[in-house]
Structure formats: C-alpha cells, structure tokens
Amino acid sequence: MKITLHQVKKKGLNKDSLLIFENRIKNIELRKRCEDFKEQIIKYLKFETNKINPGDSLLASSDILESILGKYKMFS
Structure with a gap:
C-alpha cells in the first residue's frame, strides 16, 4: 500500500507505474484479501x-489517495 501511495503522490502516474509497482511487490507475501486488493x-x-x-x-x-487508503484499511 505504501508503495502505491508513494509512487502516486511523489512521482504521479506514467507508463512505468505498473511495472514499478509489480517489481516492488512481487516478493511480498500477501494474504488472500490483500492479494485481491x-x-x-x-x-x-x-x-x-x-x-x-x-x-x-x-x-x-488527494481523492484518489484517500480512496486507496480507505480500501487498504478495509482489507488489512
């Protein structure tokens, strides 16, 4: 979650955003609900x-960030 917030808040969205997110999260073990998220x-x-x-x-x-944060809290 923090990965996404940092990326969106500090660097914005660009063509590399998906690849950056996938590379940063690929070795993190997640529970089922977090995997769905x-x-x-x-x-x-x-x-x-x-x-x-x-x-x-x-x-x-900030609306997007707040929405992401709200969903994160719901799943964690």
Missing part, C-alpha cells in the same frame, strides 16, 4: 496508465 491496484494502473502518452506523468489528486 493488489489485483485491483494492477487493474487500476493498467486502465489509467493506458491513457497516458509516453514520457508524460499525471499527478494524482
């Missing part, structure tokens, strides 16, 4: 980064 994050990143032109980054709003 991880898949939701991956789906979100695929959908959103598909809209971004190569070389561009989109800054995320």
Whole structure:
C-alpha cells in the first residue's frame, strides 16, 4: 500500500507505474484479501496508465489517495 501511495503522490502516474509497482511487490507475501486488493491496484494502473502518452506523468489528486487508503484499511 505504501508503495502505491508513494509512487502516486511523489512521482504521479506514467507508463512505468505498473511495472514499478509489480517489481516492488512481487516478493511480498500477501494474504488472500490483500492479494485481491493488489489485483485491483494492477487493474487500476493498467486502465489509467493506458491513457497516458509516453514520457508524460499525471499527478494524482488527494481523492484518489484517500480512496486507496480507505480500501487498504478495509482489507488489512
């Protein structure tokens, strides 16, 4: 969760966001509910980064961060 928050807050979303997230989380063992949440994050990143032109980054709003944090609290 912290990985996603840091990436979105500090670097925004770009074409590399999905790969960065997957590389950082691949060796972390997750419970089933957290694994499901991880898949939701991956789906979100695929959908959103598909809209971004190569070389561009989109800054995320606090609404998105608060939504992610709320879902994290629900699953942890």
